[in-house]
Each structure stands twice: as structure tokens, then as C-alpha cells.
Amino acid sequence: MEFDRRTALSISTVGAATAGLSALGVSSAGEASAALAGPATETMLLTGCDADHTVDWDFQVTAGRRAGEWSRIPTPSNWECHGFGSYHYGGDLVPAEKGNYRHRFTPPASWAGRRIFLVFEAAMTDAEVRVNGVSAGPVHQGGFYRFRYDVTALLRLGEPNLLEATVSKESADNSVNDAERRGDFWNFGGLFRPVSLQAFPAARIDRVALDARADGTFTAHVTLAGVTAAGRVVAQLRRLDGTAVGGPFSVAVASGATGATLTTTASQPALWTAETPNLHQVELTLASATGVPLHSVVERFGFRTVEVRAGDGVYVNGKRIVLKGANRHTFWPTSGRASSPRLARLDIGLMKDMNMNAVRMSHYPPDAFFLDLCDELGLYVLDELTGWQRRYDEGVGAPLVKALVERDVNHPSILFWDNGNEGGWNTALDDDFGQCDPQRRAVLHPWTTFSGVDTSHYQTYNSTASKAAGGTVFLPTEFLHGLYDGGAGAGLNDYWKLMGGSQRSAGGFLWALVDESVVRDDRGGVLDTNGSRAPDGILGPYREKEGSFFTIKDIWSPVQLANPSYYDSVFPASFDKTVKLVNRYDFTNLRTCRFGWQLLAFPAPGAGPGHRILAQGQAEAPDVAPGATGALALGLPA
Known part of the structure; x- marks a missing residue:
């Protein structure tokens, strides 16, 4: 999606998921709208849609580099990455910085009669917003969360309007600073995620929370607003290609209704797992009593059931799973926390290339498009409320939990909610x-035991052996620290022999995915990791593959040779050209895989590098169920 940086992009959208679907190429907003019975939510982007596609706003920073100078800055972005303000790591306090933003825009005159919201996907950290010189509402506090203001009465439709935002890098609430700004990571400031206007019909579906289970039962909890007469909410399940799943179903709503619950059952739906990321969508329409459609939305989801079976393990769709993952910050050396679907897809592709099936969102919720891609490509997710050894107070924290869950609730990739990190809960x-999540996903306290899951961090080999053999589900949300253990792959083979096969082990998450180095334009462009403080990851700052990448890929391969002697022994003359394999997939039979072989001739020691391929071919995939052992006949030449 390309457009001129100098202009805003106006699109029509349907529900919270559509912008993400458009970015993923699943379907355009226009295509989705055409399939709906009623008017859709219309969205006008005021910034660019991501860090790769930006719109310039007027900008001034109050301290640090270029302080007091009105200039232009691309949005969304972090201002430090564009030559403004000061670099700030964790608890290293700097003089308070504020960023003053100004942007002029013209909303369509056709929006007359609609309810219009100004939506910020995130601002770092406190945000004071004005429209045409009038406050849009209370100052928002919390740097990683979506928030919005009803600006219907403040806008001049069809005419130029002025949006002003003052973003404070430090919060006026000390608990927000404790939870977000004193952690062990780089701190940034700015409007680093998109800002948009969303225009709803007067009677509208405000949001939807879904519960779609592996047995096909489906429930949609629909929040309504502006309903002034009796009517109905009508729903239709579909596959992503538009094929209907069952027939339409509906429920009556009374005048003044603020909610509705719809239920149905799909017959043997294709289930979602990280190995089989089958997705569906539901079309929801609010209609009048006479059947006139008033507002329609589309939400994407997956049928799947998640369970923590006490003293047993983590189950998806009734099957025990083992999570193999890494901790990921949203980070890029030249853009800070501002990201894009391109960068998200890069990270997910590298994780899956290492045979990972899971990611922990350390230590804040990611961009919505990252979760869209986890749904589509297949990664299990731990979604996390910010809090690094310090916590939000309840007054400021409760709205942030609500914002987190309301935005992310329908992603099938999310298995757990994390309430802070390492005592930051x-x-x-x-x-x-659970108040906003009808699926009632378990809440974890990373580094301790909660909800029947022991997530303790950085256990020794001996203590890991004890926990893996214990009576509590063991899922360390951080283990094998990449810096202190000399590389995330170091020791993994030994640890994984304990964790990969234990009945009560649910896997674990390596610390961390990437080296978090900032390009310092005040130091000639050097990459700065703040000494040894910033995370030292499996990948370099620009995702260079380090040695641990290949180690992890091998150890976490879901197809393993059953006999370790295959790796280091000379095959006997009686070798029958077959090898035994272990299938460590959770849901995939090896008959769906492809197998190839090569016979290689290596030179004698000292004769130089390289090898010759003497022969190569394909082997017929064996029928080996998940968790089972089978034989692969290689079909080698005589």
C-alpha cells in the first residue's frame, strides 16, 4: 500500500480486524465492504499506516536535540530516531521531554450524522489531545495501548481542522513510569503507531468479543451503541474465501440495548493451531426491525480451545502442546518501537525458520498487525501487560487491561495473558x-507460579530437572539468557532433553530474539546497546543470523533422528538404507512432509574445503503420527 507521504489516506474499513487484513493481503477493505449488508465503519488515516509508510506532521520537542525548533517529522515514529530529544535507557533519567505535534486534515462532509472517534493506536507516554483548540478529553496515560476520543462535536466536516497533541515522554503518574519507563529496555517518545478517524453510523456495533471453540460452538458478545429502536443483530460465519459456514443466525435487540449475544454451532470446522492456522470470519449486521441494515462489521477468528490441565500440561484442541519460543520486543535500530507488517513478517519468518512455534510479547502488547500475522502464519502468543518488576496502580492499570483485551481478544494465536513481568503485576x-475475554484465557505472572503454571525464570540445570519432574505445569517465560549464557543456543540441547519430553513441561521462551542496538546519530551512527544492558539476542540488530540461530533450528526441529549414533557413527555394512525418525510435531503427520537425501564425498583432511554431491534423491514420506517413531526408507543407490 503506497501513498504520498504528504497526504492522509482515506479508506473504508469493517471492524477492528480489517485494517490488519488489508495489510496482510487477505482482502481489501473495499472487497470486505462489498460482501456486507449494511454501512461499514469508515476510517481516515491521519498518520501513515506504519513505519514504512509515513505522513509528515509539524513537530517540536521541548528538550534535547533540536529543542524548541518547529520542524517536520514522519508519523508514526519515535522522535529520537529522527534527530530530536535525548536517548534514554531504562531508569537512566533525563530532563523531561515533551513532543508537540500539529496536523491539519479535512474530514469528509459525507460523515454528517455519523459518530466520529479520534483513535490513537498508541502514544508514548502521556498524551494531551486538542481538536480545533478544544480538549478532546482526559490525558491518556500508558504508552502501548489504543485509546480514542469522541470528537463528533469538535469537527468541522468538509473543512480544514487542526489536531494538536502534546506527548510527554515521562508520565505524570509515577506507577506508569515504574511499569513502563524503568524497565531494562530503551525508552522512546512519540506517536509511534497510527492515528486515525473512525466514523460509525449513529446506531452501531461498537466492538465484538468472540469465543469459538474446537467443538464448533461459537459465541459473539456484541457491544452496541446508539440503538434507538428495536431491531436485530444478524451474523454469518464464513471461511476467508467467502464460503458460508452454516446459515445466518440472529438475536433481537430492544430499543436502548447496549449489547447482544449470538450463538451457533459449526459442524466440524477446520481448527486453528500454530501448525494448522485455519482462519474464519464472522459478518455481523445491526438491522432495524424491518430489516434495514444499519451497520456491519467483519471479525476474523479461529476455532480452537486452550486449556491448562492442572499438574498435566497445556492443551490446544484437546492435545498437549510444547511451546518453543523466544521473547520479542518491537524494535528496529533506526525506528525504535515504530514498526510495520514488513518487519513483523521478517521476525515471524525467522522464528518459524528456527522451528519456533511461540512468541512472548515482552513486555508490552505489540502492533495489531503483528498479531494478525501470528494468526495467519501460525505462532502461539503470550500477550503481556507492561510491568517490569514494578507495577501499574489499579486506577491507571484497569483501563489499560481493558484496552489490551478489547483490542486483542479475537486473536486465536493468543493462549495466555501476562499480567506484568518479574513482580511487575x-x-x-x-x-x-476475564471481564473482557469470554474465552477466559488463563492469566500468568511471569517468573512465578500462577494459574497452575510455573513460569520461573533462569533456573539452573538441576532445578530445571526438578521442576520438569514435579507436579506443576512448567513453562519458563524466560530461560537461557542470551548474554549471560554466551548465546541462546548454548546449553539448549541439555535443557531441552529435560524440558522437551517431560509430561508436565509445556516448553519455554528464550531470552531474547534480537540484539537491541540503537543507531545513534549523535555519535556518528554507531550501534549502541548501552554497554551490556540492552538485550543480547539470537539475531543481530538487523536480524543477522548468529550461531545460536542454527543451533536452535536443529534442536527444535520437529523431525529428529531417533538414534543419536546416526550423528557420529560409521554405518555398518548391514545398513538397510532406512533411518528411524521421531515426530515431535503436535498435530502434523510426517506423511505431509517432504524428505530428500544426498550422498556427499568430502576431501581428505588438509586437501582443501568443499565436497562433491555423488547422488541425491527424494524419499517417500512415512506415515508417522505426532509423537510417534517411524522409519524412513531412503532409497539409496546400491
């Missing part, structure tokens, strides 16, 4: 997650 917020 407020137990008063634990039950808030």
Missing part, C-alpha cells in the same frame, strides 16, 4: 482480564 488486576 498488580494482583488487583488479575480478574480484569
Whole structure:
């Protein structure tokens, strides 16, 4: 999606998921709208859609580089990455910085009669917003969360309007600073995720929370607004190609209704797992009593069931799974926390290339498009409320939990919610997650035991052996620290022999995915890791593959040779040209894989590098169920 940086992009959208679908190339907003019975939500982007596609706004920073100078800055972005303000790591306090933004825009005159919201996907960290000189609402606090203002009465439709935002790098709330700004990572400032206007019909579907289970039962909890007369909410399930799944179903709503619940059952739906990321969508239409459609949305979802079986393991769709993952910050050396679907797809591709099936969102919720891609490409997700050894107070934290869950609730990739990290949880917020999540996903406290899951960090080999053999589900949300263990792959083979096969081990997450180095334009463009403090990852800052990449790829391969002697022994003369394999997939039979072989001739020691391929071919994939052992006949020449 390309457009002129100097102009805003106006698109029509349907529901919260559509912008992500468009970015993924699943379907355009226009195509989705054409399939709906009623008017859609219309969206006008005021910034660019991501860090790769930006729109320039007027900008001034109050301290640090270029302080006091009105200039132009691409949005979305972090201002430090464009020559403004100061670089700031964790608890290293700097003089307070604020960024003043100005942007002029003209909303369509055709929006008359609609309810219009100004939506910020995130701002770092406190945001004070004005439209045409009038406050849009209370100052938002919390740097990684979507927030919005009803600006219907403040806009001049069909005419130029002025949007102003003052973004404070440090929060006026000390608990926000404790949870977000004092952690062990780089701190940035700015409008680093998109800003848009969303225009809803007066009577509208405000949001949707779905619960789609592996047995085909489907429930949609629909939040309504502006309903002034009796009507109905009508729904239709579909595959992504538009094929209907069952027939339409509906429920009546009374005048003044603020919610509706719809249920149905799909017959043997294709299930979602990280190995089989089968997705569906639901079309929802609010209609009048006479059947006139008033508002329609589309939400994408997957049929799947997640369970924590006490003293047993983590199950998806009734099958025990083992998570093999890494901790990921949203980070790029030249753009900070501002990202794009291109960068998200790069990271997910590299994780899957290492045979990972999971990712922990350390230590804040990611961009929505990252979760869209996890749904589409197949990664299990731990989605996390910010809090690094310090916590949000309940007053400021409760709205952030609500914002987190309401935005992310329909992603089938999300298995758990994390309430902070390493003591950065407020137990008063634990039950808030379930208030917005009809799936009632378990809430974890990373580095301790909660919800029946022991997530303790950086256990020794001996303590890992004890925990893997214990009576509690063991899922370390951080282990084998990439810096202190000399590389994330170092020791993994030994640890994985304990963790990969234990009945109560649910896997684990390596720390961390990438080296987090900032390009410092005040130091001639050097890559700065703040000494040894910034995360040292499996991948370099620009995703260079380090040695651990190949180690992890091998150890976490879901297809393993059953006999270790295959790796280091000379085959006997009686070798029958077959090898035994272990299938460590959770849901995939090896008959769906492809196998190839090569016979290689290596030179004698000291004769130089290289080898010759003497012969090569394909082997017929054996029928080996998940978790089973089978034989692969190679069909080698005589």
C-alpha cells in the first residue's frame, strides 16, 4: 500500500480486524465492504499506516536535540530516531521531554450524522489531545495501548481542522513510569503507531468479543451503541474465501440495548493451531426491525480451545502442546518501537525458520498487525501487560487491561495473558482480564507460579530437572539468557532433553530474539546497546543470523533422528538404507512432509574445503503420527 507521504489516506474499513487484513493481503477493505449488508465503519488515516509508510506532521520537542525548533517529522515514529530529544535507557533519567505535534486534515462532509472517534493506536507516554483548540478529553496515560476520543462535536466536516497533541515522554503518574519507563529496555517518545478517524453510523456495533471453540460452538458478545429502536443483530460465519459456514443466525435487540449475544454451532470446522492456522470470519449486521441494515462489521477468528490441565500440561484442541519460543520486543535500530507488517513478517519468518512455534510479547502488547500475522502464519502468543518488576496502580492499570483485551481478544494465536513481568503485576488486576475475554484465557505472572503454571525464570540445570519432574505445569517465560549464557543456543540441547519430553513441561521462551542496538546519530551512527544492558539476542540488530540461530533450528526441529549414533557413527555394512525418525510435531503427520537425501564425498583432511554431491534423491514420506517413531526408507543407490 503506497501513498504520498504528504497526504492522509482515506479508506473504508469493517471492524477492528480489517485494517490488519488489508495489510496482510487477505482482502481489501473495499472487497470486505462489498460482501456486507449494511454501512461499514469508515476510517481516515491521519498518520501513515506504519513505519514504512509515513505522513509528515509539524513537530517540536521541548528538550534535547533540536529543542524548541518547529520542524517536520514522519508519523508514526519515535522522535529520537529522527534527530530530536535525548536517548534514554531504562531508569537512566533525563530532563523531561515533551513532543508537540500539529496536523491539519479535512474530514469528509459525507460523515454528517455519523459518530466520529479520534483513535490513537498508541502514544508514548502521556498524551494531551486538542481538536480545533478544544480538549478532546482526559490525558491518556500508558504508552502501548489504543485509546480514542469522541470528537463528533469538535469537527468541522468538509473543512480544514487542526489536531494538536502534546506527548510527554515521562508520565505524570509515577506507577506508569515504574511499569513502563524503568524497565531494562530503551525508552522512546512519540506517536509511534497510527492515528486515525473512525466514523460509525449513529446506531452501531461498537466492538465484538468472540469465543469459538474446537467443538464448533461459537459465541459473539456484541457491544452496541446508539440503538434507538428495536431491531436485530444478524451474523454469518464464513471461511476467508467467502464460503458460508452454516446459515445466518440472529438475536433481537430492544430499543436502548447496549449489547447482544449470538450463538451457533459449526459442524466440524477446520481448527486453528500454530501448525494448522485455519482462519474464519464472522459478518455481523445491526438491522432495524424491518430489516434495514444499519451497520456491519467483519471479525476474523479461529476455532480452537486452550486449556491448562492442572499438574498435566497445556492443551490446544484437546492435545498437549510444547511451546518453543523466544521473547520479542518491537524494535528496529533506526525506528525504535515504530514498526510495520514488513518487519513483523521478517521476525515471524525467522522464528518459524528456527522451528519456533511461540512468541512472548515482552513486555508490552505489540502492533495489531503483528498479531494478525501470528494468526495467519501460525505462532502461539503470550500477550503481556507492561510491568517490569514494578507495577501499574489499579486506577491507571484497569483501563489499560481493558484496552489490551478489547483490542486483542479475537486473536486465536493468543493462549495466555501476562499480567506484568518479574513482580511487575498488580494482583488487583488479575480478574480484569476475564471481564473482557469470554474465552477466559488463563492469566500468568511471569517468573512465578500462577494459574497452575510455573513460569520461573533462569533456573539452573538441576532445578530445571526438578521442576520438569514435579507436579506443576512448567513453562519458563524466560530461560537461557542470551548474554549471560554466551548465546541462546548454548546449553539448549541439555535443557531441552529435560524440558522437551517431560509430561508436565509445556516448553519455554528464550531470552531474547534480537540484539537491541540503537543507531545513534549523535555519535556518528554507531550501534549502541548501552554497554551490556540492552538485550543480547539470537539475531543481530538487523536480524543477522548468529550461531545460536542454527543451533536452535536443529534442536527444535520437529523431525529428529531417533538414534543419536546416526550423528557420529560409521554405518555398518548391514545398513538397510532406512533411518528411524521421531515426530515431535503436535498435530502434523510426517506423511505431509517432504524428505530428500544426498550422498556427499568430502576431501581428505588438509586437501582443501568443499565436497562433491555423488547422488541425491527424494524419499517417500512415512506415515508417522505426532509423537510417534517411524522409519524412513531412503532409497539409496546400491
